[in-house]
Amino acid sequence: MNVRRLIPATAAAGAVTLGLVALSACSTSSAADGKSSDGKLKVVASFYPMQYLAEQIGGDHVTVSTLTRPGVEPHDLELGPRQTAELNEAGYILYLKGVQPAVDKAIAQSEAKNKVDAATLTKLEHHGTEGGHSHEGEEAGHDEHEGEAGADPHIWLDPVKYAEVAKGVGTSLEKADPDHAGDYKKNTDALLTKLNGLNSAYQQGLKTAATKTFITTHSAFGYLAERYGLDQEGIAGIDPESEPSPARIKQLQTIAKKDKVTTVFFETLASDKTAKTLAQDTGLKTDVLDPLEGITDKSRGRDYLQVMESNLAALQKALGAK
Structure with a gap:
């Protein structure tokens, strides 16, 4: 009787071991393909303007985390081990190069397959002493935070440029997760409608x-x-x-x-x-x-x-x- 009882116990132990191995393999696979346990695309955004785009366009098919917590001044952000791990496990990273030097460096070293720099989705400009729009002190400040070219990265404060970025984000999400391309396009169109309305409100209001x-x-x-x-x-x-x-x-x-x-x-x-x-x-x-x-x-x-x-x-x- 005792021998017969040992046999199923041993089998059960083996089954548990196999189950843990399978679970471990599943978790590793999930991290490797940039998907969460429920199959959603894991998106990491650098700071709020990128987070908003990812959430609006990604909708129900993505899980979005942001490297910059609410209330933290983004320019001086330094990344911890947890945030670096998030970047490596992401299926899609959305950032704006030139705003956060530490983030730019970490993303360059990340193993993520899809990295999208919003600055490449529209045209950046210089807002220095020329043109009468921004004056003393701004050029030097831009050089400190915004990369070698010194271009102004604050594109999200212009609804038209932000809409251009939104279009590019939508297209890149369609490519990163083609199974849900139709929904990404629909969500992008809905956001563009809102941003066009915002632009009209500013035009009329000012x-x-x-x-x-x-x-x-x-x-x-x-x-x-x-x-x-x-x-x-x-x-x-x-x-x-x-x-x-x-x-x-x-x-x-x-x-x-x-x-x-x-x-x-x-x-x-x-x-x-x-x-x-x-x-x-x-x-x-x-x-x-x-x-x-x-x-x-x-x-x-x-x-x-x-x-x-x-x-x-x-x-x-x-x-x-x-």
């Missing part, structure tokens, strides 16, 4: 502006300014935490008086100290113009579209648009 000039701590709005015929005046360039020079403060005081500027804008992820100091010195108001690098409880909206609509309302008020 065309009657009494002044075209706005002052902001973070010189992130060059594309938006160019799209809608505005002039961005950055206090201290790309870095919202940096202190402006006395010469720059004096220059901005002159510009504010000349162009009838009413408001100095700051952002939600950085200190408002610089904006408030300038506003106090020049007798101006302060308000938020969100560069949408992350969504937090302080954001004026739950997602990209809502915050962009809040930005439009803030610009209309500051520029005297009716």
Whole structure:
């Protein structure tokens, strides 16, 4: 009896061992092909503007994680082991080269099959001293954060350029996961409709502006300014935490008086100290113009579209648009 009992016990132990091996093999296979355990494409986004695109276009067929947690200033992000592992297990990575140097380096070393740089899906431009849209300090700031060419990466703040990126993301997801290509195309078209509507709202909402000039701590709005015929005046360039020079403060005081500027804008992820100091010195108001690098409880909206609509309302008020 004892011998007979040992036989099934041994068989059961072997079955458990085989099961663990099979499970391990399945998990390894799942990680290798970039799919989650439920078969969805594992997408890693570098920061919020890329996350939004991945979620909107990927829909039910993807699981999206972001390297930049809400409330973290993305430019200075450093990656930990967990985030590096996520990159290696991803089936699709969406990022914007030039915004986050540490992320760019980690993605270059990643084993992921599909890596999509949003900067290649539209045309990047320089917003420096030329053209009257962004001025002192911005070129130097861009060189620090945005790669050798010094091009402005803030394409997501222009609904038209963001739509161009969305098209490219949709096409690349169709290729990465052809079984769901039809749904990706449908979701892309739906997002493009929303972004076209946003562009129309900005065109109509800003065309009657009494002044075209706005002052902001973070010189992130060059594309938006160019799209809608505005002039961005950055206090201290790309870095919202940096202190402006006395010469720059004096220059901005002159510009504010000349162009009838009413408001100095700051952002939600950085200190408002610089904006408030300038506003106090020049007798101006302060308000938020969100560069949408992350969504937090302080954001004026739950997602990209809502915050962009809040930005439009803030610009209309500051520029005297009716």
